[in-house]
Amino acid sequence: MATPVLPRSVQRLIDEFARLPGIGPKSASRLTFYLLRATDNQALDLSVALQELKERTRLCSVCFNITEDDPCPICEDEARDAHLVCVVEEPLDVLAIERSRAYGGRYHVLHGAISPVEGIGPEDLRVTELVQRVAQGQFTEIILATNPTLEGESTALYLQRRLAEYGVRMTRLARGLPVGGDLEYTDEITLGRALEGRQEV
Incomplete structure (x- = not known):
């Protein structure tokens, strides 16, 4: 019987790191050995942060974004447009849109x-809750900001059909060319959408 190397x-910490998305066995080993060399405070700070993450965070009962307070600060902010809701797939999408500083409405996170x-x-997503919010009649526009993937497009199409009876204006995020990109390297779907969505100059 071989003697364990580690x-x-x-080995347990390596295995736990390796279970995280985007982290393979080599990265998991590097993180583990970094923590072994780190000061006790740094390793313990990570441990406390993980514990607090699980103990303090929850989903907002209104929009289902991640929060420590319920309702979340965005839902509580009376300066935001309560008649506009942006539907996103994940909490990280809320962060991305907020970084743009171009949106001042509310959110709904499908997860x-x-x-x-x-x-x-x-039924595995927060669709029923979205339908209930729309049925209350407070929204004048629903922005379907799902990802431009097959799954995201299918989800947006499903939501369009599900919410059509409420007569609320529904929009999608514009699709087009990234700033700094070259036409010759752009895929045909993106280029086609950019042509369809062209604007007056």
């Missing part, structure tokens, strides 16, 4: 996208 506690391949249907 202490069990070290995923419809993906039959992965066994994710509308």
Whole structure:
């Protein structure tokens, strides 16, 4: 029987890091050995941060974004346009839109996208809650800001059909060419959408 190369506690941390998305065995090993060399305070700070993450965070009961306070600060902000709601797939999408400083309405976080391949249907997302919010009649526009992927497009199409009966204006984020990009390297779908969405100059 071979002798274990690493202490069990070290191997366990490597295994736990490797379970995280985007982190393979090599990255997991590097992170673990970094923490072994780090000061006790740095390693313990990470431990406390993880514990607080699980103990303090929850989903906002209104928009389902991640928050420590319920309702979240965005839902509580009376300066934001309560008649405008932006539907996104994940909490990270809220951060991306907020960084743009171009949006001042409310949000609804679905926590995923419809993906039959992965066994994710509308019932696995926060769709029912969105329909309930729209049915209350407070929104004049719904921005469907799902990702420009097959799953994101399917989710947006499903939401369009599901919400059509309420007569609320529905819009999608514009699609087009990235700033600084070259036409010759642009895929045909993006280029086609950029042509369809052209504007007066």
